[in-house]
Amino acid sequence: MERMASHYRKSGGRWLGSGILRGMGVTLKNWIGSYFDPSRLVTVCYPGERLPLPENSRSFPFLIYDGDDPEAGLRCVACRICEKECPPECIHIENERDENGKPRKRPAVFDIDISVCMSCQICVEVCPFDAIEMDQIYAISTNARFEPLRLHKEQLLKPNEYFRELSPTRSAAADARREAERAKQAKKKEAGKKG
Amino acid sequence: MTEDKQLQDELALYGVHLTLLEQVYNWGRSNSLWPLQFGLACCAIEMIASVTARYDLGRFGSEIFRPSPRQADLMIVSGTVTKKMAPQVVRLYNQMAEPKYVLAMGACAISGGPFKGGYNVVKGIDRYIPVDIFVPGCPPRPEALLNGIIHLQETIRRQKLSGPGKARHADRDQPSEYAIPEEGGRDLVPQYNAETWRPSWQGGGK
Numbered sequence: 569m570e571r572m573a574s575h576y577r578k579s580g581g582r583w584l585g586s587g588i589l590r591g592m593g594v595t596l597k598n599w600i601g602s603y604f605d606p607s608r609l610v611t612v613c614y615p616g617e618r619l620p621l622p623e624n625s626r627s628f629p630f631l632i633y634d635g636d637d638p639e640a641g642l643r644c645v646a647c648r649i650c651e652k653e654c655p656p657e658c659i660h661i662e663n664e665r666d667e668n669g670k671p672r673k674r675p676a677v678f679d680i681d682i683s684v685c686m687s688c689q690i691c692v693e694v695c696p697f698d699a700i701e702m703d704q705i706y707a708i709s710t711n712a713r714f715e716p717l718r719l720h721k722e723q724l725l726k727p728n729e730y731f732r733e734l735s736p737t738r739s740a741a742a743d744a745r746r747e748a749e750r751a752k753q754a755k756k757k758e759a760g761k762k763g
Numbered sequence: 764m765t766e767d768k769q770l771q772d773e774l775a776l777y778g779v780h781l782t783l784l785e786q787v788y789n790w791g792r793s794n795s796l797w798p799l800q801f802g803l804a805c806c807a808i809e810m811i812a813s814v815t816a817r818y819d820l821g822r823f824g825s826e827i828f829r830p831s832p833r834q835a836d837l838m839i840v841s842g843t844v845t846k847k848m849a850p851q852v853v854r855l856y857n858q859m860a861e862p863k864y865v866l867a868m869g870a871c872a873i874s875g876g877p878f879k880g881g882y883n884v885v886k887g888i889d890r891y892i893p894v895d896i897f898v899p900g901c902p903p904r905p906e907a908l909l910n911g912i913i914h915l916q917e918t919i920r921r922q923k924l925s926g927p928g929k930a931r932h933a934d935r936d937q938p939s940e941y942a943i944p945e946e947g948g949r950d951l952v953p954q955y956n957a958e959t960w961r962p963s964w965q966g967g968g969k
Contacts, residue, residue, distance in 0.1 A: 611816055681874070686876055706906060708900075717873070717897065
């Protein structure tokens with residue numbers, strides 16, 4: 569009895585095993601409470617229901633095109649800034665070339681190896697044309713390591729409407745930026761004509 | 764006849780259930796995948812989160828993380844495999860009992876990720892042990908891991924136990940243990956496991 573009392577004093581007024589009992593108490597409270605309060609059932613049954621993602625949540629990059637035709641509305645001009653800035657070097661771009669072998673301002677190959685991508689968003693920040701943005705898809709799993717995880721241009725291309733839905737704030741900012749740029753270009757052209 | 768999946772589904776609508784021992788075996792195996800309890804880096808935090816009440820990996824029969832490789836079925840390689848850790852990972856894989864599966868979680872475990880140019884990181888654990896499922900992300904969300912485990916369960920349910928194209932663990936010719944790499948001055952020796960992986964200049968990387 570004396571030993572137990574001394575243990576009680578030493579442990580700061582807590583009996584041995586009282587922590588376990590308190591933990592079990594929380595479990596019991598939640599179990600019984602779940603019959604009365606649905607908010608105590610915290611499990612989100614993943615394949616059926618999904619947690620809403622925050623707007624700034626991001627997974628892998630994708631390419632934006634304007635309008636309906638992915639090839640005509642492609643914003644990317646193959647300037648390769650993202651390829652150079654990518655810290656894990658997971659972007660691979662090759663320019664389209666005309667018959668003389670002169671590079672055109674369009675990517676013929678635009679691959680992103682998502683098995684290497686670290687979702688840092690640096691490609692998005694350095695892109696001067698708002699052509700690349702971060703997606704929110706996460707449910708990817710494959711049986712092979714190389715080809716299925718290397719996303720090609722066709723898989724990466726998504727319309728601007730998709731981006732508007734994904735992230736209203738960021739897409740509004742990007743649209744405003746592009747509109748301002750277009751107005752500036754038009755003004756310059758006009759000034760050039762007058763001069 | 765019972766191997767015809769479409770016919771089986773059709774008969775199941777009328778209350779006639781046909782099955783093979785193989786399917787019962789695969790069903791049982793796929794619903795009790797006990798992972799090995801070990802984590803290597805930040806992906807391990809997401810792996811731990813996927814066992815919490817919010818995501819609840821236990822719904823798929825994988826809630827019991829075994830601390831011993833002898834009792835585990837699934838190795839979730841969650842994080843950066845450094846060259847110092849790689850021998851231990853291969854040793855743990857060798858110690859696991861068949862049938863065993865490997866899930867590479869996150870960019871580092873698949874390819875080395877941001878560290879792939881470094882001197883001390885293995886550029887993908889598939890260089891040393893055969894990986895069944897790859898889950899990309901940096902790190903993948905807990906749902907992505909759940910998705911990977913569901914994918915693995917589907918893969919297991921399709922496995923054959925006999926005949927051509929049978930599962931790896933049912934094939935006596937396939938090894939279940941691989942050489943443990945050792946530190947050899949410049950790099951690990953061997954640099955990769957030639958039984959399961961080949962470099963791109965020898966026709967690998969596809």
